[in-house]
Amino acid sequence: MKTLLALGLALTAAIAVPAAPAAAAEPTTILNASYDISRELFATIDKAFVAKVKADKGTDVTVDQSHAGSSKQARAILEGLEADVVTFNQVTDVEALVKGGFVAADWQGKFPDNASPYYSLPAFLVRAGNPKNIRNWDDLVRDDVKVVFPNPKTSGNARYTYLAATAFAREAYGNDEAKVKEFVKKLFDNVPVFDTGGRGATTTFVEREIGDVLITFEAETRGIAKEFGEDKFQTVVPPVSLLAEFPVAIVDRVADKRGSRPLAQSYLDFLYSPEGQTLIAGNGNRVRDKDVVAKFASSFPKVRLLKVEDVFGGWQKIQAEHFASGGTLDELYGDR
Numbered sequence: 001m002k003t004l005l006a007l008g009l010a011l012t013a014a015i016a017v018p019a020a021p022a023a024a025a026e027p028t029t030i031l032n033a034s035y036d037i038s039r040e041l042f043a044t045i046d047k048a049f050v051a052k053v054k055a056d057k058g059t060d061v062t063v064d065q066s067h068a069g070s071s072k073q074a075r076a077i078l079e080g081l082e083a084d085v086v087t088f089n090q091v092t093d094v095e096a097l098v099k100g101g102f103v104a105a106d107w108q109g110k111f112p113d114n115a116s117p118y119y120s121l122p123a124f125l126v127r128a129g130n131p132k133n134i135r136n137w138d139d140l141v142r143d144d145v146k147v148v149f150p151n152p153k154t155s156g157n158a159r160y161t162y163l164a165a166t167a168f169a170r171e172a173y174g175n176d177e178a179k180v181k182e183f184v185k186k187l188f189d190n191v192p193v194f195d196t197g198g199r200g201a202t203t204t205f206v207e208r209e210i211g212d213v214l215i216t217f218e219a220e221t222r223g224i225a226k227e228f229g230e231d232k233f234q235t236v237v238p239p240v241s242l243l244a245e246f247p248v249a250i251v252d253r254v255a256d257k258r259g260s261r262p263l264a265q266s267y268l269d270f271l272y273s274p275e276g277q278t279l280i281a282g283n284g285n286r287v288r289d290k291d292v293v294a295k296f297a298s299s300f301p302k303v304r305l306l307k308v309e310d311v312f313g314g315w316q317k318i319q320a321e322h323f324a325s326g327g328t329l330d331e332l333y334g335d336r
Helices: 002-016 039-057 070-078 091-099 137-141 156-172 177-189 198-206 218-228 252-258 261-272 274-282 290-295 308-312 315-323 328-333
Strands: 029-034 062-067 085-087 118-120 122-127 213-217 233-236 240-242 244-246 248-250 304-306
Touching (some): 029 070, 029 261, 039 062, 039 261, 039 274, 062 070, 070 085, 070 091, 070 156, 085 261, 091 315, 122 156, 122 218, 137 156, 156 177, 156 315, 198 213, 213 218, 218 233, 248 261, 252 261, 261 274, 274 290, 304 308, 308 315, 315 328
Antiparallel strands (some): 085 248, 118 244, 122 213, 122 233
């Protein structure tokens, strides 16, 4: 009887104890929130990454994309867009996610080169033959030149244009702040329409045929000329421009919630691989890998690149002085 009773209690205990839950399967899909004009670049990157994961691990994965102005994307994530990674074109937009608690404060130390696997610079796209003979930033403030670039309040692309023009003017006018502001305001006055993002500005210039020159990242100017015909457009790289680093980060709050960190990490690591760097350079961006740089050396004209740290004192200072409410950008841009 005691044996039967003990056996019954043991069976009862075994039934009462719930089985340990099975480990949740790691997600095979991630979302990359990127800037407006990176569609073609990441279409190429994502296809290669998916193929590599399949070949290496036999796993089918998917990378979904979201594209808009870089600053707009940051706001969307803060408001609920569940992006696992960001590939932005402006450090301040990642910092906005840091302040919102979505990205770790030490994000720039988690990947090489301050978490910037590639870079570009503001350059000019002009119509075939360069009929207005546009060569440098001071040509953009002539009365006979109409300039197209997006709204610097919504586009990281345009903020680089604003900063590059300001940096040029500081050198040209010996840091005479009144003359610098006059120069930038004249540049704004020469813009017939401000689109919200870089791709909209491209449409205005290319398809609507508005303006004499489009200012955008060098990679975009090369892509437009290639797509629509080098007999219709040509790239002009000014003698001096501003280094535009393109930061990447894992959106920690989302990746940890979804369990997607391993896939997110491998995706951003791929951008630094020789294969990723080759694809990025092939899409008109300047890269870090020395072998890939040498391979594409003839494709990129020499240009003197100014750094935001040297000209403006760093991104925090830029944010406070130029992009904060009531800052210099608000003063010069006005109610356009």
